[in-house]
Amino acid sequence: MKKTEMGRFNISPDEDSSSYSSNSDFNYSYPTKQAALKSHYVDVDPENQNFLLESNLGKKKYETDFHPGTTSFGMSVFNLSNAIVGSGILGLSYAMANTGIALFIILLTFVSIFSLYSVHLLLKTANEGGSLLYEQLGHKAYGLAGKLAASGSITMQNIGAMSSYLFIVKYELPLVIKALMNIEDTNGLWYLNGDYLVLLVSFVLILPLSLLRNLGYLGYTSGLSLLCMIFFLIVVICKKFQIPCPVEAALMANETVNGTLTQAALAALASNITAADTCRPRYFIFNSQTVYAVPILTFSFVCHPAVLPIYEELKSRSRRRMMNVSKISFFAMFLMYLLAALFGYLTFYEHVESELLHTYSAIVGTDILLLVVRLAVLVAVTLTVPVVIFPIRSSVTHLLCPTKEFNWFRHSVITVTILAFTNLLVIFVPTIRDIFGFIGASAAAMLIFILPSAFYIKLVKKEPMRSVQKIGALCFLLSGIVVMIGSMGLIVLDWVHDASAGGH
Template sequence: GNSDLASAGFNIINSIIGSGIIGLPYSMKQAGFPLGVLLLFGVAYITDYSIILLIKGGNLSSTSTYQELVKKTYGLIGYLILSTLQFLYPFIAMISYNIITGDTLTKVFQRIPGVEPGNVLTDRHFIILFTTIIFTLPISLYHDIAKLGKVSLISLILTIVILVVVMVRTVTFSPQVPKSENAWIFAKSNAVQAIGVMSFAFICHHNSFLIYGSLEEPTLNNWSRITHVSVSLAVIISVVFAACGYMTFAEYTEGDIFENYCRDDNLATFGRFCYGVTVILTFPLECFVTREVSIYHLPLTRLISFFHSPALLFIHSYKVFVIVISHTQGVLSATPLVFIIPTACYLRLSEEQWNHSDNIISCLILAVGALVMTVGFVLTILHPQECSHGKEMFYCFPSNVSFHNSTLPP
């Protein structure tokens, strides 16, 4: 590898704060704001711990990929399950990234003077294909993930700009949005589903071995330093983003926080543009993982990029991303990759006494992961979360605010 510690750290952060960050304010709505913040710190801790545990397992088993690690510990069945998750999670994530790109950038272009409905720039199909051919495909053709370090740095800078936009609007726009008292209760019944959304936002395990292998000095000590710093920065950004987003819109918070801002809000439009670019720059990291399951890297990259783009053109509702991807992917794909598989592999490989701290913590994380995956999936099926898409929120029309204030419960 030829990646320094900083470049590897940027890649980890970019992998964490990808498309999932815009759903974090909604996870506060699901869990209850105080409990949601605590859960977010908890998921961040588990992410940090299990990423390091993965590399420890790799060292113990003398393996250099996630698939090899699982195959050595749980045989062919484990290998097939992991490979399926390793491919489907980033592949579906890439679909969500292009849905975001198409829906976000068309809203931005609609704000340009002279761009009327029917213009090619307002056609999400055109935007998706254009960004795929011009941006995401060329970047995804890199053979070395270390080369994405600078791309990830740009993505991080844009994410901080987006965070500033959200913080500014918390101060300037929050008074316009009516609040109810139950918006600030400690815990709500959808807390388990909120963990799924958080797991979807924080997962970076599927490309951890790739980033670790790109280091100039791939040692456990270096990896631990990178992981601690990267996850710490990611959780700070995520908590501030989630808190500011929820404090602005409270019980009206949507699965995509940018759906909450008014169409004529130029600052929010700038934030949407930055977010669209950030998602484009995150796409290649997911593509690298899907390539890893095959030795035919270059042909597979083209196949992935061109196959999923036409497929998602038929998805006309943004709810697909918010409900199906964030929730179902969170509990069925992210939870096993973050909570269950790393700890299960380590427990089988560990040579420590059963009461060693790593074994005890691994058992606890494994149990929590199994609970979240089972209960979260059942709740997602029985009580799917709704969201609006493309509709102007009522508080964007001042005449409607007084009416909603009068109908809010005391």
């Protein structure tokens, strides 16, 4: 499930936590430059300091290289890994179930390589353009249009990440309450209704945290979120060896838990599909849901708004050193995503839902281990949503009233509006798959494929257009446009088909 997307950042012991901010795709959190805050922007609104800090505005090319970073190589790998991994990991088994193992591995490999290549373009463009801000690079390349494209893509990605987190609350919190209270009959109980619970959590827990002007202390959710995802992966692997196959008997036994899966099992039995067929892994699958695979993968790999700030803070900074950080982080996340998708798929095969954790309840019920995983995920996403709201609100404030002083009324109205809009998406959008698909095909494609290559072509002047590097960037740009238009078109067609068939 951008990921935001989970956004987090690490606080090193020798730095003040107030100098940290978040600027995610899915929601990425990262340290900002303390020296710039203290020396140049003392009187600027603290929130805008942390997001659209133009600390390199007006500086010459390469001047940013003369400001030494303070973050070690290993910690930079940790921070970038945090920026990559997110709720998208919950949707990867669903993607594999609709592509097959071999096709999924091919797509995962290509998306991870393309994402790494776009990081290369972004770092080179930042050095040539003399800026370590994604939005500022857009402004230098294409003026206001470039800045709006970068800011809009990051905002969309963050909203997608927020929506995916709140979808987890909507799916998982009712199951946790049901398990803790040992409730069998769920009819008529409002506190087991996911729509009511997501509204309650949003406006009782998330809103007060989101209204704070400085969210630096929430940086400690970084370690919690990453540990949560690692714990989730371990449980997925263990459950593969605990849940027997075939799964049809379990599906039939849980008829009242999830109507959709039970109908799938009944349809399978009616079609005389044997248990051996159902539980046999498939390597290439093409169906109406296959179109969601690439958007889900791109949503899961977006980390690009966090790359430049992590690069800025890297000790002994160089482009080669940052690329090494990126290679290690991407390879680690590649393995983590592959294992999560593979073992989730090999547990449930064609019965995987768009949110993997929910599949366990539908088929095998809830045990203590799954309950602990759910609680950890719920705590992590609840604390992460305020961090994701932070850059969205800062971006909106910067675009609408960049010169005005901080105002609590405006601050509160923007926060409530963002949270209310995201809740409406979560309540009325049918599944988390649609969030992954739409945001992955639009904002994620912009951040991974289109914007880095477009900025590179415009700002890197020392290479002619006929050079191999520029031709490669142009091909990358065109491929991104094809991916975005193709994915969006196929997803919309699937929505129209579902609507006509009564699925939505």
